[in-house]
Amino acid sequence: MYDVAIIGGGMVGSAIGFGCAERGARVAVLDEGDVALRAARGNFGLVWSQSKGDGMPAYAEWTRRSVDLWPALAERVSGHAGRDTQYRAVGGLTFCLGEAEYETRKTFVQRMHNQGQHGLRMLDRAELRDLMPDCPLGPEVLGASFQPADGHVDPLTLLRGLQAGMRKAGGAHLPGAAVRAIEPVAGGYRIDREDGTEVAARRIVIAAGVMTTRLAAMVGLDVPVRPVRGQNIVTERLAPLLPLPASAIRQTGDGTIQIGVTSEDDGSFATGTSTDALARMAARALRVLPVLAQARMVRGWAALRPMTPDGFPAYAESPTHPGAFVATCHSGVTLAAVHAGTLAEAILAGALPEAARDLHPARFLGVPHVPAQ
Incomplete structure (x- = not known):
């Protein structure tokens, strides 16, 4: 059984998987492969804060935290990718x-x-x-x-480096099939895939981009994307x-x-x-x-x-499926550093970080998010 299984091998899922594996967790990243409707293929490559968080201070602060972490991430990921990510914080x-x-x-x-x-x-x-x-x-x-x-970066080299770093730290990249079911089992979850394979993990993270809504519903979360x-x-x-x-x-x-x-x-x-x-x-x-x-x-x-409906990221742990998390955003490159850092660390600790509380999808239902005690 893996410590963490991430459903989604794009920029968000790969960054979280990399961060968890760096911290010693047994990680599996499940990925549909080349047929996936992957935003990471078409990303513009900006590491950008200037337009993020108008009316949502939590998103602005989350973005600034990631920009601060980016130089260290770029150095590590370039080494794993075997070439420069071309990250340049030039303004x-x-x-x-x-x-x-x-x-x-x-x-x-x-x-x-x-x-x-x-x-x-x-x-x-x-x-x-x-x-x-x-x-x-x-x-x-x-x-x-x-x-x-x-600044800006080569997003394809970034994705390559995140995945290579995750594998180097002992993680498994499992492409080739979509997820059809998520079921609780003793000690965690079983993920059934359309090719008939199964993956068991103590915790799961749904980071599946435009497929997030369908998968989040399997763990009792309403995350409109x-x-x-x-x-x-x-x-x-x-x-x-x-x-x-x-x-x-x-x-x-x-x-x-x-x-x-x-x-x-x-x-x-x-x-x-x-x-x-x-x-x-x-x-x-x-x-x-x-x-x-x-x-x-x-x-x-x-x-x-x-x-999402307001364009800002959404992060949640399911109240009905403890240890099942969702992470979705359209700023996968800019937020890669905080996903590989603060968010990965928090997921391994078993709770979302305080900084992400106001980015819970409960806001779309017009109710405040009350974190589990």
């Missing part, structure tokens, strides 16, 4: 095109400042030029918000253009320009791209960096984000 921007966008963002930054967001500030065009003197910004870019603590599609574009490798990552456009460590992402909330589980959406993203990117008109698009792709 992050949200560009504003035109006066209306600039004023709207300025108001948002003030609001976040009033809610305790430190370091976030607005830059006008002259200040942007001072910050990035060689960046060929388009004439419509009037400024940007800037958070020095933000819907799929929100996001599309991305990546160009050919280019000479250095954009030294800082920005919301919806960044230059990766390999030199490609990544452009995204849409937010298509129609309830569909479709993962295809659409010409209209890709064209809109490309058009905005050209307004930011007109020189991209000469760049060739290499590919476009889409993935599904798991989104």
Whole structure:
């Protein structure tokens, strides 16, 4: 019997599995494999705090805690991956095109400042030029918000490193089949999979992205999660253009320009791209960096984000199935460090951390969460 079985091998499940295995637990990560509707495939790669937690201080603090833990995580995970994760905490921007966008963002930054967001500030065009003197910004870019603590990373190398580190610490990665049932047994739980295999564990964590709602119901939890599609574009490798990552456009460590992402909330589980959406993203990117008109698009792709009703993460332990936890969010990269750290440690101790109390899904039912004594 495993100490912990994590259902879901994406960014959230892999980070929790890595953190538990690092702490000496016998861990199994159950994963559908390449057929899974995995947000980790399409993640934009930002380690981002500047837009997180408006109206939800607990999420803002949870995010800041993770950003603080990221340098140590990046070092460990790069070693396990066998290559640099390309984590760079160089600061992050949200560009504003035109006066209306600039004023709207300025108001948002003030609001976040009033809610305790430190370091976030607005830059006008002259200040942007001072910050990035060689960046060929388009004439419509009037400024940007800037958070020095933000940065970016190669998300695929991150996922590879988390899983490799988990295996190195003795954990098991078990891809290839979906979960069809979770049943209590003496000392824990039995997980039945569609290929006929069974996994037994003392504790379980459901971190299955857009499949979370169905699986959470098996342990008595109501965790509403819907799929929100996001599309991305990546160009050919280019000479250095954009030294800082920005919301919806960044230059990766390999030199490609990544452009995204849409937010298509129609309830569909479709993962295809659409010409209209890709064209809109490309058009905005050209307004930011007109020189991209000469760049060739290499590919476009889409993935599904798991989104709760208010867009914030949800963490819970089942009141009817002690030792059965749920963790879901659409910020798997940014929160990877806190998932591998604070959350993994708390799960092994048998209770969610105090910092996650206000992120319980009971809020969707309009009732306060009262933790078990």
